[in-house]
Amino acid sequence: MNRLDDCFKALKKVGKKALIPFVTAGDPNADFTLSCMHAMAKSGADIIELGVPFSDPMADGPVIQKASERALKGGMTLRGVIALVKRFRQQDKQTPVVLMGYLNPIEFMGYEAFAASASEAGVDGVLTVDIPPEESAELVAAYEKHGISPVFLLAPTSLPHRIKKVVALAKGYIYYVSLKGVTGTGSFDLDDVANKIEEIKQFTSLPLAVGFGVKNADLAANIAKIGDAVVVGSALIDCITANADDYEQAQAAISSLVNDMRIGMDAVS
Amino acid sequence: MPINKQGKQSKVTNYQLPDEKGHFGPYGGLFVAETLMESIEELNQAYTQYIKDPEFLAELDADLHDYVGRPSPIYHAARLSREIGGAQIYLKREDLNHTGAHKINNTIGQALLAKRMGKTRIIAETGAGQHGVATATVAARLGLECVVYMGAEDIQRQSPNVYRMRLLGATVVPVTSGSQTLKDALNEALRDWVTNIDTTYYIIGTVAGPHPYPAMVRDFQTIIGRESRQQMLQKTGRLPDALVACVGGGSNAIGLFHPFIEDESVSLYGVEAAGLGVETGQHSAPLCAGKPGVLHGNRTYLMADEDGEIIETHSISAGLDYPGVGPEHSWLKDIGRAEYVNIKDDEALAAFHQLTRVEGIIPALESSHAVAYATKLATQMDSEQTILVNLSGRGDKDIFTIAKLEGIEL
Numbered sequence: 001m002n003r004l005d006d007c008f009k010a011l012k013k014v015g016k017k018a019l020i021p022f023v024t025a026g027d028p029n030a031d032f033t034l035s036c037m038h039a040m041a042k043s044g045a046d047i048i049e050l051g052v053p054f055s056d057p058m059a060d061g062p063v064i065q066k067a068s069e070r071a072l073k074g075g076m077t078l079r080g081v082i083a084l085v086k087r088f089r090q091q092d093k094q095t096p097v098v099l100m101g102y103l104n105p106i107e108f109m110g111y112e113a114f115a116a117s118a119s120e121a122g123v124d125g126v127l128t129v130d131i132p133p134e135e136s137a138e139l140v141a142a143y144e145k146h147g148i149s150p151v152f153l154l155a156p157t158s159l160p161h162r163i164k165k166v167v168a169l170a171k172g173y174i175y176y177v178s179l180k181g182v183t184g185t186g187s188f189d190l191d192d193v194a195n196k197i198e199e200i201k202q203f204t205s206l207p208l209a210v211g212f213g214v215k216n217a218d219l220a221a222n223i224a225k226i227g228d229a230v231v232v233g234s235a236l237i238d239c240i241t242a243n244a245d246d247y248e249q250a251q252a253a254i255s256s257l258v259n260d261m262r263i264g265m266d267a268v269s
Numbered sequence: 270m271p272i273n274k275q276g277k278q279s280k281v282t283n284y285q286l287p288d289e290k291g292h293f294g295p296y297g298g299l300f301v302a303e304t305l306m307e308s309i310e311e312l313n314q315a316y317t318q319y320i321k322d323p324e325f326l327a328e329l330d331a332d333l334h335d336y337v338g339r340p341s342p343i344y345h346a347a348r349l350s351r352e353i354g355g356a357q358i359y360l361k362r363e364d365l366n367h368t369g370a371h372k373i374n375n376t377i378g379q380a381l382l383a384k385r386m387g388k389t390r391i392i393a394e395t396g397a398g399q400h401g402v403a404t405a406t407v408a409a410r411l412g413l414e415c416v417v418y419m420g421a422e423d424i425q426r427q428s429p430n431v432y433r434m435r436l437l438g439a440t441v442v443p444v445t446s447g448s449q450t451l452k453d454a455l456n457e458a459l460r461d462w463v464t465n466i467d468t469t470y471y472i473i474g475t476v477a478g479p480h481p482y483p484a485m486v487r488d489f490q491t492i493i494g495r496e497s498r499q500q501m502l503q504k505t506g507r508l509p510d511a512l513v514a515c516v517g518g519g520s521n522a523i524g525l526f527h528p529f530i531e532d533e534s535v536s537l538y539g540v541e542a543a544g545l546g547v548e549t550g551q552h553s554a555p556l557c558a559g560k561p562g563v564l565h566g567n568r569t570y571l572m573a574d575e576d577g578e579i580i581e582t583h584s585i586s587a588g589l590d591y592p593g594v595g596p597e598h599s600w601l602k603d604i605g606r607a608e609y610v611n612i613k614d615d616e617a618l619a620a621f622h623q624l625t626r627v628e629g630i631i632p633a634l635e636s637s638h639a640v641a642y643a644t645k646l647a648t649q650m651d652s653e654q655t656i657l658v659n660l661s662g663r664g665d666k667d668i669f670t671i672a673k674l675e676g677i678e679l
Contacts, residue, residue, distance in 0.1 A: 055579040056452060056564060058459045059302045065446055077576040103300060103563045108577030130300045130563065134290065157307035157466060166303065177304055181464040 003096040003124045004149050004172040007046055008207045008228065017224040017269050018173075019044055020209055021258050022100065022233030024051035024067035026076025027240060030084050032247050036254055037088050041095045043255040044262025049127075049231065052081050052101030059129045061184040063234040066241070078105040078114070082121045089122035098125035098151055098172070111142040119146035125172040127151035133165040140169050153177055156196055160203070167204035173229060176200065177212045184234025188213055194226040217257075217264035224265040232261060279605040280533045286600065291480020291567075294603060296596035299479045300563045304463045312470075313481045315386050320488060325381065332377050333492065336410070337367045339374075341493075343500040343657070348627045349644070356650035358643055359509065360630070360660040361497050363521065370633065370662030371493060371521045372403035376472055378489035380407040383470035390414040390469045394458040396423055396451035396517070397588035397635065398430025399662055400474030405439035415439040418457040420450040423587050430666050448581045451517075451591045455565050475518025476595030479566030483595050490524025497657060498528055505655055511536040511646060514659035515638040516609065517553065517589035519598045521661035530606060539598060540642040542584035543611035553582040555594050556602050556609040569596040585614035585670070586634035588662075612638040620644060621664060621671065633662035634670070 011018055021040045025033050037048050053071035057064060078101070085097050099118065106114050106128065118126065126148055131139060133152065143150050149172030154163060157180065166174065176197060179188040197208055210223045211231025223230045236254050243250035286293045301309060319325040333339040342365065346358045363371040376393075383391060391408045394417070395401030401417040408415035417434055421443040424431050434441050447453040455473075462471045476483045476490070501509050512529060514522035516539040529535045544552035552558065555570040562571040564579060572592040573579050584590045601607040612620075617634060620641035625631045632640055636659070643658045650656070664671075672679050 054577075055447065055573075056456050058456045058565070059304065059463070061460070062446075069447075072578060077578075079576065104571070104573065104579070105577035107562045107568075108560075108573060108575065129302045130566070132299065132301065132303060132306055135298050135300055153303040155302075155304040155307070158303060159307060162303070162306055180304070180466055182460045186464070 002147060002149065003094065004047065007096050008173065011046060015269055017227070017265050018046040018207070018209065018229035019220070019258065019262055019265060020047045020049055020229050020231045021045045021236055022049040022051060022231060023236055024053055024064060024071050025081040025084055026053060026071035026074050027067040027237065028070045029074045030076065030080060034084060034087055036251055038092065039251055039255045040258050041092055043258040045095065045258055047096045047098060047229070049098045049100050049233070050081060050085070052078055052099050052105060054102040054105060057102065059182055061182040061234060063184045063237050063241070067237045078109055082117050082123065085123050086121040096124040097122065098127060099123055100127040101129065103128050103131050111139050115142040115146040115148055119148050123148060125149035125151045127153070127175060129153065133169050136169060151175055154200060156180055156192065163200055163203050167206065170206055173207040173209050174200070174204065175231065176208050176210045176227065178210050179213050181212070183212050186213055190222055190226070193223070197226050217260040220261040221264035221268045225268050230261065230265060278536050278608060281530050281604065281606050284530045286597065287480065287484050291484065293597045293600035295561070296569050296599040297480060297483055297567050299566065300568065301479045301566050302463070308462070308466050309479055311386070315382055316481050316485050319382055319385060325385070329378055329381060333374065337373050337377060338365065339492065340496045340500070341365050343497065343504060345504070346628050349624060350647065352627055353644050353647050355647035355652060356510065356654040356656045357652065358647055359501070359655060359657045361493060361525065361657060363493060363659060363661045364630070364632065364636070364663035368403045368406050369665065370399040370403065371490065371524060372400045372474055373406065374492055374524070375474065375486050375489040375520065376400070376403040376407045379470070379472045380411055380413070383413065383472070384411055386470065388468060388470035390416070390465065391472055392416045392418070392458050392461050392469055393472045393474060394418045394451065394454035395474065396454070396590060397586065398423070398427040398434065398666065399588060401439070401441070402430050402433050402437070404472050404474070405434040405437035408439065409437045416461065417441050418444050418454040418461070420448070420454050421445045422449040423451065426670055427587055427666060429669065451587070452579065475520040476523050476597060477518045477565055477567060477569065477593055483567060483597055486520050487523045487527060487597065490520050491527045493521065493524040493659065494526060494528035497525060501655070501657060508532055508535050509657040510534070510650065510654040511538060511656045513538045513540060513639045513643045513646065513656055515540045515589060515635050515661060516556065516594060516598060517542070517591050517635065518593070519595035521659050523595060523597055525659045526607060537601070537607035538642060538646065539607055539609045540638045541609060541611040542586060542589035542638055543613040544583040544585070546613055547611055551583040552611070553584040553589050553591060554611045555592060556598060557611045561599065564593045567596045569593050569599045585617060586638065588633070588635040589638065610642055612641045616641045618671070630660070631664035632660055633664045634667045636661045
């Protein structure tokens with residue numbers, strides 16, 4: 001067992017759904033992210049997704065692109081993100097942390113070196129956007145060795161043969177991308193999401209998290225009715241952008257949105 | 270034999286890459302988000318089917334002949350060869366194609382494929398604007414909606430091509446993220462594709478991107494090498510001793526090289542942009558000075574910092590200003606079949622002027638890099654030996670850039 005599996009198991013016992021806030025590590029600096037992580041855990045986050053900034057975030061919309069640019073400008077790197085998780089773990093030994101990013105920084109660090117050092121720092125799962133199961137064997141083996149859960153995406157366009165490939169390798173949870181598009185844009189049809197979740201459930205007992213475009217507490221609550229977890233990212237980063245000159249205010253806005261979502265989700269489950 | 274400081278290029282037999290998953294050794298492959306996988310599988314299926322379909326191939330051939338103006342001639346640059354002294358330089362005149370570059374060989378093929386797949390909207394990325402123009406052209410001809418993503422900085426330095434695309438009915442979208450050049454245009458095109466996946470076909474302009482693009486774009490560009498082989502045999506009675514082509518993403522180079530890979534007597538030289546000099550860090554030469562990583566759907570040599578973040582590139586030529594390179598070039602480099610060299614901005618400019626004055630041919634700044642290297646190589650070879658240079662595009666689009674650099678107001 002690990003923190004991720006324990007977390008979903010404990011929530012299931014009390015009939016609750018997981019709330020997974022996402023922020024980009026180092027946006028605008030590491031200290032801010034660290035205090036946000038603690039604040040989000042306190043405001044009702046079950047799992048924290050940390051974005052690893054990359055120069056070419058192909059699957060992200062403008063909000064997370066800008067967050068990546070700010071984080072890189074502030075000097076954040078993959079090694080920096082791992083160090084950040086290590087600092088977080090000094091106080092919080094319980095909240096699972098999942099890194100989400102792109103492959104090239106991991107390629108440059110080396111799969112084994114990355115897996116070893118992430119695991120040692122207390123990272124629980126890694127979602128690498130641009131590596132499908134077909135290319136993942138070596139990376140997944142390194143994760144397995146170090147007890148890290150490989151988290152994979154599934155999409156509205158994923159047909160059964162693709163769902164099978166993904167569930168064969170995925171651990172922790174599966175991240176279902178609710179819409180055709182990039183992060184933080186567009187809107188989606190709840191019925192479509194519900195139907196697809198039901199289809200995916202036929203292939204796996206892993207928890208299904210739903211994200212891309214979850215903007216407010218109402219939507220989070222509606223998603224909580226159909227998925228096992230709700231991921232919210234761009235809406236939180238908007239809180240940073242809107243309070244760029246006042247970090248305390250930014251953190252308060254993030255805590256408040258996480259808290260609202262928690263209340264909304266708990267009311268329906 | 271041409272002098273090759275690295276020693277003789279290695280012999281290759283029975284070359285049949287990529288494998289079915291798109292790998293050229295450790296390079297290539299399919300590194301995209303799950304959100305794109307379904308479309309890419311659909312594309313791969315259509316491509317595999319139609320590239321063997323006689324009707325498709327006949328339509329492609331007819332278009333290449335009647336619309337593009339193929340075959341493009343090979344010209345013996347006799348005055349240039351005399352002025353330099355050494356090997357005889359021949360030019361494959363891709364600059365004479367409709368729209369002025371080799372790019373249309375690929376866009377014609379992919380647009381025909383898009384039509385057969387029932388797609389109604391075409392998107393593309395462009396750097397110098399040559400691929401954008403070639404895409405807008407075929408979209409206009411087939412009556413398809415066309416959106417071209419172009420870095421805001423490239424829009425500034427290639428304004429004639431921007432206007433050309435707009436005349437052709439395309440929407441040119443300035444990309445202001447990242448370094449505002451070709452790589453960012455590619456990111457933006459990928460984001461568009463994933464958002465409009467049902468209606469949209471993405472025409473990638475070079476031999477990079479996720480499988481099957483590197484193989485598909487190569488297959489549409491090998492017409493250059495297949496014609497060249499025949500034409501050189503007709504003209505000189507034998508194969509050339511060396512092939513020289515510029516490499517940004519590397520589509521014109523692979524198009525020329527590929528049909529000669531198993532010909533041991535033919536040396537292959539890919540010319541990267543050294544910008545201000547590879548030692549300055551201000552360049553676009555991943556094969557000469559980068560290391561392998563993953564970007565834009567494939568594993569290949571890249572320009573990135575030690576943390577794997579892609580770094581900004583520099584070249585006088587917008588078409589070579591890209592931090593990655595087609596994965597097949599990475600493989601040809603590693604196995605020693607092709608040699609990758611580099612040419613600086615000022616050397617390319619000098620070659621631009623030399624070819625223009627001596628032969629009356631204004632080359633694109635991209636192709637000027639190949640010309641510049643050929644003039645260096647020629648001096649190390651005998652006058653009976655031959656070099657075939659891929660003159661991949663014409664320089665009309667660059668005259669504003671060059672005039673500005675030289676302080677001339679047009």
